Amino acid sequence: MKNVDDLIASAAELAERGLSKGEIADELNVSRETASWLVERSGSMGYDDPEPTATPDAEDGGPHDIHVDWSAVGRDSARLTQVARAMADLLSKEGEAVDLTIGVEKAGAPLATVVANELDTDLGSYAPAKHQWDDGDIEELGGSFSRNFAQIRDRECYVVDDIVTSGTTMRETIESIREEGGDPVACVVIVDKQGIDAIEGVPVYSLIDVVRVGEE
Secondary structure, three states, X not given: OOXXXXXXXXXXXXXXXXXXXXXXHHHHOOOHHHHHHHHHHHHHOOOOOOOOOOOHHHHOOOOOOXXXXXXXXXXXXXXXXXXXXXXXXXXXXXXXXXXXXXEEOOOXXXXXXXXXXXXOOEEEEEEOHHHXXXXXXXXXXXXXXXXXXXXXXXXXXXXXXXXEOOOHHHHHHHHHHHHOOOEEEEEEEEEXXXXXXXXXXXXXXXXXXXXXXXXX
C-alpha cells in the first residue's frame, strides 16, 4: 500500500467482507479513529458503504496517524522468525521466572509463537475488545483469552504484539492479565508509533520507534 487511496480501497474491501471497524483497524495497522475515517471516505469515493458520515478529521484532510505495512515480514516465515527472535532478545533480560508469553491476536500471535519458543515459555493468546468494535462505546465490550492455549493461572507473562498505535490494546491486555491473577513483566512490539516507555507500569520495548517531527 503506497498511498491513502490504497488504504481507503482496502478498508472498503474489508468492510464488504463484514469485518468490524476494529478488525479493519487491526488489519491496516491504524487507529480505530483512522479506520472509521477510511471506511467513511470509501463511501464518498464510490465504494459500497451506505450513508457515510463526515468527521472533523475528514474536514481537516484526514486523521493524524501513520500507516505501517510490515507484510514483507509477515508473509515470509523465515523473515518473521528472524524479527521475532530480535523481539525475544529485547525481552530476554526481563524477569527471571517468566514462563508464559501472551500474543495479542491477530498479528501478535505468530510473533509470540516464536518468542515463546526462543524464551522457552508456554504460549497464550488474547483477543482484544476492538475485534468486536464497530460503533458505540468500546468500553462496553471485553476481550478474552483463548482456551486453546495456555492460561494465566497467576503466572508472570510477556506480552507480544506487532504495533503500538495508541496504547489502548496493550493497556487492555495488561489489565486483563492482572484480572486473571497474572503479572505482566514486559511487552514487546515491532513498531511503537507513540514512543511509549511503559504502560500501567509495565515496560514496553520496540524494534522501531516512530518520532513525529513538527506540529500535527
